[in-house]
Amino acid sequence: TSAPALLAVSDLHVSYGKVEALHGADLVVPAGSIVTVIGPNGAGKTTMLSAIMGLLPSRGTVTIDGVVQPQPEIEKMVALGLNLVPEKRELFGEMTVEDNLLLGAFSRYRRGERDQAASMEEVFTLFPRLKDRRKQLAGTLSGGERQMLALGRALMAKPRLLLLDEPSLGLAPKIVKEIFHIINELKARGVAILLVEQNARAALQTADYAYVLETGKVVLSGPARELADDPRVVESYLGLG
Numbered sequence: 001t002s003a004p005a006l007l008a009v010s011d012l013h014v015s016y017g018k019v020e021a022l023h024g025a026d027l028v029v030p031a032g033s034i035v036t037v038i039g040p041n042g043a044g045k046t047t048m049l050s051a052i053m054g055l056l057p058s059r060g061t062v063t064i065d066g067v068v069q070p071q072p073e074i075e076k077m078v079a080l081g082l083n084l085v086p087e088k089r090e091l092f093g094e095m096t097v098e099d100n101l102l103l104g105a106f107s108r109y110r111r112g113e114r115d116q117a118a119s120m121e122e123v124f125t126l127f128p129r130l131k132d133r134r135k136q137l138a139g140t141l142s143g144g145e146r147q148m149l150a151l152g153r154a155l156m157a158k159p160r161l162l163l164l165d166e167p168s169l170g171l172a173p174k175i176v177k178e179i180f181h182i183i184n185e186l187k188a189r190g191v192a193i194l195l196v197e198q199n200a201r202a203a204l205q206t207a208d209y210a211y212v213l214e215t216g217k218v219v220l221s222g223p224a225r226e227l228a229d230d231p232r233v234v235e236s237y238l239g240l241g
């Protein structure tokens with residue numbers, strides 16, 4: 001028998017007031033793998049990530065390493081090794097690059113870990129551009145640099161699973177390529193990735209496994225390479241070009 005998945009979600013429901021946005025979603029992320037969730041605007045992708053992190057109340061089952069998390073809470077999820085990079089990046093614009101990074105390590109610092117300088121150097125090997133700009137205010141960074149800082153900040157927590165909400169959104173093609181390169185590099189370092197993307201082509205090329213979410217339901221799932229060839233995915237998400 002194999003080890004339980006790092007993350008398993010089953011029958012997840014989330015409502016905003018009387019409106020249910022997620023109608024019983026199932027999803028599994030094995031340790032060290034890249035899993036993507038694609039789907040149109042408003043399908044519930046962000047909602048799913050927020051519920052997994054405990055940022056929204058949900059019904060259903062979230063299991064980490066085979067252990068059910070009765071009601072996920074953000075601090076517990078971070079302590080268990082999950083970290084979210086939100087779509088809006090949510091950096092502290094009036095603080096420097098360096099201080100934003102240090103904040104990412106806060107939960108580890110509080111647990112008594114004092115290796116933040118080494119963690120920061122590790123982030124700088126992935127993002128040399130952040131090193132050059134370590135004293136710059138985050139609010140003055142370019143869009144690509146902001147995404148790199150958001151990723152770097154999440155990595156300061158030494159996550160086992162990174163939840164990425166549309167990391168390529170609004171970025172120039174060259175930066176998008178860089179971001180996907182980093183995602184592959186993180187996988188090579190053993191970090192699992194749950195990747196929500198509008199850029200279905202790049203996501204399916206990068207991921208091991210994929211889910212298609214439409215109006216709050218998983219309508220299709222399978223190995224990413226197979227989904228990339230599925231006529232329904234090609235028609236709705238890959239189109240021409």
Ligand code: ATP
Nearest residue numbers: 016019021039040041042043044045046047048198
């Ligand atoms: P996008 O790609 O546009 O970010 P998404 O797939 O991430 O879309 P969600 O943002 O999760 O979709 O939204 C799912 C549904 O829930 C949408 O109908 C949205 O309008 C609704 N919704 C999201 N946040 C809220 C909120 N705070 N209050 C009420 N409804 C919300």
